[in-house]
Amino acid sequence: MKKLFLLIFTTFICLNGIAQKFDGLANTPPMGWNSWNKFNCDVNEELIMKMADAMISSGMKDAGYEYIVVDDCWQVSRDENGNIQHDTQRFPHGIKYLADYIHSKGLKFGIYSDAGIKTCQGRPGSRGYEFQDAKTYASWGVDYLKYDWCNTGTQDAKASYSIMRDALYAAGRPIVFSICEWGKSRPWEWAQEVGHLWRTTGDIVDRWDAMIDIVDKQRDLGPYSGPNHWNDPDMLEVGNGGMTIEEYKTHFSLWCMMAAPLMAGNDLSDMSKETLEILTNKELIAIDQDKLGKQAFCFRDNGDYEIWIKKLSNDEKAVCLLNRSDEIKEVMVDFAFLLKSNDDYWTQDPYQLQNYIVRDLWEHKEIKTDKYPTFVKIPPHGVKVYKYIKK
Numbered sequence: 349m350k351k352l353f354l355l356i357f358t359t360f361i362c363l364n365g366i367a368q369k370f371d372g373l374a375n376t377p378p379m380g381w382n383s384w385n386k387f388n389c390d391v392n393e394e395l396i397m398k399m400a401d402a403m404i405s406s407g408m409k410d411a412g413y414e415y416i417v418v419d420d421c422w423q424v425s426r427d428e429n430g431n432i433q434h435d436t437q438r439f440p441h442g443i444k445y446l447a448d449y450i451h452s453k454g455l456k457f458g459i460y461s462d463a464g465i466k467t468c469q470g471r472p473g474s475r476g477y478e479f480q481d482a483k484t485y486a487s488w489g490v491d492y493l494k495y496d497w498c499n500t501g502t503q504d505a506k507a508s509y510s511i512m513r514d515a516l517y518a519a520g521r522p523i524v525f526s527i528c529e530w531g532k533s534r535p536w537e538w539a540q541e542v543g544h545l546w547r548t549t550g551d552i553v554d555r556w557d558a559m560i561d562i563v564d565k566q567r568d569l570g571p572y573s574g575p576n577h578w579n580d581p582d583m584l585e586v587g588n589g590g591m592t593i594e595e596y597k598t599h600f601s602l603w604c605m606m607a608a609p610l611m612a613g614n615d616l617s618d619m620s621k622e623t624l625e626i627l628t629n630k631e632l633i634a635i636d637q638d639k640l641g642k643q644a645f646c647f648r649d650n651g652d653y654e655i656w657i658k659k660l661s662n663d664e665k666a667v668c669l670l671n672r673s674d675e676i677k678e679v680m681v682d683f684a685f686l687l688k689s690n691d692d693y694w695t696q697d698p699y700q701l702q703n704y705i706v707r708d709l710w711e712h713k714e715i716k717t718d719k720y721p722t723f724v725k726i727p728p729h730g731v732k733v734y735k736y737i738k739k
């Protein structure tokens with residue numbers, strides 16, 4: 349009896365220890381850069397270091413971006429002891445050298461692996477090597493692991509991701525765990541105790557219709573997301589050339605409204621003024637990073653015209669008007685009404701328009717809300733994003 353009590357007690361302490369270790373690494377959605385969307389397999393040490401430099405010189409670091417993540421193709425084989433081997437041609441000084449360089453710049457370093465026997469690009473996966481790989485990553489100074497789902501056969505997702513989570517804990521270094529299972533087994537229902545973020549869909553493509561299709565798939569997922577457990581609608585395509593500036597503004601706005609991880613996916617060393625302005629829109633980033641950690645919900649779906657609302661801390665609120673059509677739209681906006689509308693309740697108090705100022709987060713200015721109704725023009729595939737700020 350005594351023994352049983354002791355067992356239960358130690359298990360409780362251990363689990364508690366795990367939960368504490370897990371929490372706090374992603375209180376707000378992670379922000380950074382990942383190599384995949386722009387460079388695919390064409391990664392190397394020089395490129396990654398250049399991106400780290402550019403993250404700083406461009407002002408991205410100051411805007412909140414911190415992780416530099418090398419995606420697939422850094423690894424080539426295992427040695428006779430099963431240790432994962434990096435591509436020595438492309439990373440001549442090894443992965444620890446790269447991690448050290450990134451850390452010396454005040455940034456954090458992320459890496460990629462896969463829960464199956466091979467990664468999506470046919471490189472060695474971590475299946476069967478989870479504890480060994482996690483130890484290796486920790487010894488290199490890895491801060492973030494993106495863990496993919498290719499070549500997993502009949503593996504169970506929750507079990508597979510839990511093994512790597514346990515391996516990361518055992519390795520002892522705090523590492524953000526990014527689950528990349530494409531939403532196949534509804535990770536939002538089980539992954540809160542496993543990872544800090546989970547992909548909800550297949551891969552994003554740098555096209556308006558593909559991007560908006562991902563947004564549509566997030567609609568019912570809001571309640572599953574929050575501090576340390578985020579829905580991940582995939583990395584950003586802003587600046588990669590497949591959408592117009594207006595569409596990229598919409599893409600970025602919606603990701604911020606959805607409290608999505610903001611992982612830039614473009615060439616940071618070669619950004620247009622517009623791309624940089626979008627990625628470093630601090631007022632929008634503050635919406636994404638709001639500490640309440642609420643995902644926006646679609647308050648009105650009028651076909652081509654939607655209204656999304658995100659509750660913020662301090663009884664503040666963000667509203668995004670989305671024009672999905674190919675034509676400019678003029679809409680009537682009742683700012684007092686939108687302020688009172690919420691997902692869970694309707695209230696007069698404390699939501700009274702006279703207590704707030706309203707800012708346009710792309711124009712970067714306060715707008716007048718005393719006239720009812722206000723007419724607002726939204727460009728094709730464009731947005732208006734407003735923040736209600738307490739006076």
Ligand code: GLA
Nearest residue numbers: 384419420468469496528551
């Ligand atoms: C999958 C992932 C992508 C990327 C590639 C790399 O498709 O979903 O984000 O990591 O693999 O091979």
